[in-house]
Amino acid sequence: xxxxxxxxxxxxxxxxxxxxxxxxxxxxxxxxxxxxxxxxxxxxxxxxxxxxxxxxxxxxxxxxxxxxxxxxxxxxxxxxxxx
Numbered sequence: 001x002x003x004x005x006x007x008x009x010x011x012x013x014x015x016x017x018x019x020x021x022x023x024x025x026x027x028x029x030x031x032x033x034x035x036x037x038x039x040x041x042x043x044x045x046x047x048x049x050x051x052x053x054x055x056x057x058x059x060x061x062x063x064x065x066x067x068x069x070x071x072x073x074x075x076x077x078x079x080x081x082x083x
Contacts, residue, residue, distance in 0.1 A: 006046055009034050020070040027068060
């Protein structure tokens with residue numbers, strides 16, 4: 001799966017979730033059900049990139065327990081032309 005595909009799955013899962021937020025463990029389980037068996041460290045790397053783009057907010061609730069919140073407004077990922 002390409003990076004863009006993983007980004008799309010993460011944003012899609014968050015958009016469908018209650019209150020547009022979930023914990024890292026919940027996100028990990030949802031991605032696993034979609035065929036993306038990623039470790040928490042890998043998911044955090046994707047989340048950091050999405051946070052830098054301003055699409056999400058990642059909060060550490062307590063040591064190594066993260067809550068991911070989708071930013072307000074419409075979400076559109078940048079598209080890249082694949083040749």
